[in-house]
Amino acid sequence: MEYFDISNFHTLCNIDDKQEFLVIEFVEKNELPTGYNSIDYESKGFMESKLIQDFPLRGKPVFLSIKTRRWRHKNTGKTIKRDFFFISDSSKFTQELSDFLKDTSGYATRYHKQYSKLLRD
DSSP states (O other), X not given: OOSEEXXXXXXXXXXXXXXXXXXXXXXXXSOOOTTOOTTTEXXXXXXXXXXXXXXXXXXXXXXXXXXXEEEEETTTOOEEOOOOTTBOTTXXXXXXXXXXXXXXXXXXXXXXXXXXXXXXX
């Protein structure tokens, strides 16, 4: 929550099996990463949202929609953004959930197949 504000929260339902799931939308705060001067950089909007899966809450799948910012140097045009470590590389899970599923010997594959229709590329 240090870097994000919650912008929205949805309880949705899968039409096929009538199972409810939660989507929590996060928007990165308009604060430059440490080490950059706000006089030299300007906010240039957002990167494409990422939808990742986190631990279930009260038996419902939880998806986090994360919208991150980018900033542009006013003189050089160079773009910067934060590198968020909690999103597992090349995965659609948070790093914490990914680590947990790896430790459950094969559960990750079944878990991913069950909810993969809800994730978008």
